[in-house]
Amino acid sequence: MTTRNRDIAAAWGYHTATNHTERSVYNSSHHMDFDNQPRPFKIYRDLEAVTLPSGLEPSGTLALDCLGSAPTHEHRAPTLLELAGLMHHAAGITKVREFPGGKMYFRAAACTGALYHIELYLVCGDMPGLPAGAYHFGPQDFALRRLREGDYRGLLVEATGGEPSVAQAPAVFILTSVFWRNAWKYQARAYRHSYWDSGTVLANLLSTGRGYKLPIKVVASFVDEPVNRLLDLDDRKEVALQLVPVGETPEHTIAPAPPVSSLGLEVEPYSRRQVDYPAMAEAHAATSLDSPQEVSELWGKPPSLAVYESQGRLFPLSYPPAEELPQDAIEDVILRRGSSRRFRRSPITFQQLSIMLDRAARPVPADFLGDADATLNQLYLIVNDVAGLPSGSFVYRRDLGTLEQLEEGDFRDQAGRLDLGQELSADASVNVYSLTDLNAVLERYGNRGYRMAQMEASITAGRLYLAAYAQRLGATGLTFFDDEVTEFFSPHAAGKSVMFLLAVGRPGRRG
Numbered sequence: 317m318t319t320r321n322r323d324i325a326a327a328w329g330y331h332t333a334t335n336h337t338e339r340s341v342y343n344s345s346h347h348m349d350f351d352n353q354p355r356p357f358k359i360y361r362d363l364e365a366v367t368l369p370s371g372l373e374p375s376g377t378l379a380l381d382c383l384g385s386a387p388t389h390e391h392r393a394p395t396l397l398e399l400a401g402l403m404h405h406a407a408g409i410t411k412v413r414e415f416p417g418g419k420m421y422f423r424a425a426a427c428t429g430a431l432y433h434i435e436l437y438l439v440c441g442d443m444p445g446l447p448a449g450a451y452h453f454g455p456q457d458f459a460l461r462r463l464r465e466g467d468y469r470g471l472l473v474e475a476t477g478g479e480p481s482v483a484q485a486p487a488v489f490i491l492t493s494v495f496w497r498n499a500w501k502y503q504a505r506a507y508r509h510s511y512w513d514s515g516t517v518l519a520n521l522l523s524t525g526r527g528y529k530l531p532i533k534v535v536a537s538f539v540d541e542p543v544n545r546l547l548d549l550d551d552r553k554e555v556a557l558q559l560v561p562v563g564e565t566p567e568h569t570i571a572p573a574p575p576v577s578s579l580g581l582e583v584e585p586y587s588r589r590q591v592d593y594p595a596m597a598e599a600h601a602a603t604s605l606d607s608p609q610e611v612s613e614l615w616g617k618p619p620s621l622a623v624y625e626s627q628g629r630l631f632p633l634s635y636p637p638a639e640e641l642p643q644d645a646i647e648d649v650i651l652r653r654g655s656s657r658r659f660r661r662s663p664i665t666f667q668q669l670s671i672m673l674d675r676a677a678r679p680v681p682a683d684f685l686g687d688a689d690a691t692l693n694q695l696y697l698i699v700n701d702v703a704g705l706p707s708g709s710f711v712y713r714r715d716l717g718t719l720e721q722l723e724e725g726d727f728r729d730q731a732g733r734l735d736l737g738q739e740l741s742a743d744a745s746v747n748v749y750s751l752t753d754l755n756a757v758l759e760r761y762g763n764r765g766y767r768m769a770q771m772e773a774s775i776t777a778g779r780l781y782l783a784a785y786a787q788r789l790g791a792t793g794l795t796f797f798d799d800e801v802t803e804f805f806s807p808h809a810a811g812k813s814v815m816f817l818l819a820v821g822r823p824g825r826r827g
């Protein structure tokens with residue numbers, strides 16, 4: 317029997333319907349109703365706050381050593397202070413700005429429209445300072461709220477088909493998206509943003525975890541329904557996106573979970589009224605898995621992606637001596653990060669770009685990639701102004717650690733057009749696009765591959781952000797005209813789909 321995950325017309329259908337075209341962007345009658353703007357926090361009416369410890373201890377690990385997936389970790393459980401540090405540096409409030417209309421609470425990870433629709437939950441066994449339970453993280457008061465008392469990790473072990481990192485984890489984070497909070501501005505395209513914006517959170521979570529030398533991994537394959545039920549979610553409105561097991565206790569076996577009844581927890585309404593975009597819940601249902609067997613079929617063995625044999629000039633990445641690498645710790649870089657609102661037209665160096673590409677494109681520790689040195693995406697670049705490189709278009713050959721030139725020329729105007737005419741891509745020193753061979757990905761993983769390709773691209777982009785800020789450069793995520801980007805990089809990119817765009821440069825003053 318064909319499962320719903322294997323009917324890949326559904327993922328294609330959602331993707332094509334939400335591509336940005338000139339028509340969809342300029343003929344749209346959608347406007348933002350600011351009187352109805354959703355609150356960016358999930359507030360439970362009746363749950364008591366369990367305040368998290370303050371006085372977070374910096375890991376002291378260099379930011380550039382935390383990007384990537386080298387398995388230098390200790391086989392141990394995280395402390396409560398480390399879990400608090402992980403939550404703060406992934407989804408905590410890191411900046412407050414006063415505006416005429418009120419206060420804006422900026423978070424550790426970049427998010428489309430600063431709408432912060434990604435929520436973080438923690439499921440753990442008994443640990444010093446925190447009894448076993450399923451908790452919600454509230455950044456607004458840096459506190460946990462316990463949804464369920466008891467050890468529910470067994471449910472996650474079962475839902476992931478016994479994925480080894482989950483089966484040994486003292487604690488598991490679950491990321492969710494509250495659809496309406498992003499769809500208010502972006503309508504149905506917001507389903508992509510669930511993965512874009514959880515990807516930047518994951519990049520921070522993974523690199524902070526590496527800073528603490530904890531085992532940490534992204535688990536994208538799980539039976540959806542029980543996980544959503546555990547968190548008391550209405551899956552037409554909020555859904556679990558990824559599981560992130562943290563730490564390792566090899567001697568410990570996780571007991572089966574107690575039964576999971578509906579809790580009916582009351583949450584403050586996000587806004588006066590909500591508009592439903594059924595395409596989002598439909599895309600999520602089509603990418604959902606129904607059995608542990610379906611889950612384990614998706615582990616490892618990534619697809620071989622379309623290879624275009626080109627013979628452009630090669631520019632091997634070039635690095636400064638180790639003693640000249642930036643020395644900032646990962647936490648400092650995360651706290652310093654903030655999307656550039658303007659770039660000055662001035663160059664970055666090829667060495668700076670090399671460090672960014674090298675760190676960001678390392679394999680993501682994820683169940684769907686297994687131990688393979690693989691990726692679902694390939695990076696394409698428009699170089700506007702990088703000292704040591706001719707301006708033009710390039711593709712990053714990760715296998716060779718080299719940039720391959722596609723075409724030489726000044727493409728600032730085209731770059732500015734591709735990001736919907738925003739000036740940021742035209743002014744940036746370099747624009748980095750993630751493109752995937754979506755057909756190969758969907759053939760291998762079913763519709764679920766759509767989630768995987770989007771999240772892998774955005775984890776890479778989240779790392780690019782951090783690698784840029786570690787070097788005191790600026791960066792910003794950007795949206796784009798999908799097919800025009802593919803066309804721009806064709807024939808090399810023909811048939812591929814764009815998953816992410818990140819612009820990097822030297823920040824300028826806002827006009």
Ligand SMILES: Cc1cc2nc3c(=O)[nH]c(=O)nc-3n(C[C@H](O)[C@H](O)[C@H](O)COP(=O)(O)O)c2cc1C
Nearest residue numbers: 422423425426427428429430512654655793794795
């Ligand atoms: C996937 C993604 C797409 C984005 N697209 C745009 C964009 O098209 N234009 C823009 O000005 N900013 C864009 N941003 C930047 C966000 O507006 C910014 O992250 C948000 O305002 C939060 O601010 P911060 O990144 O400084 O913390 C994007 C960010 C992300 C993560």
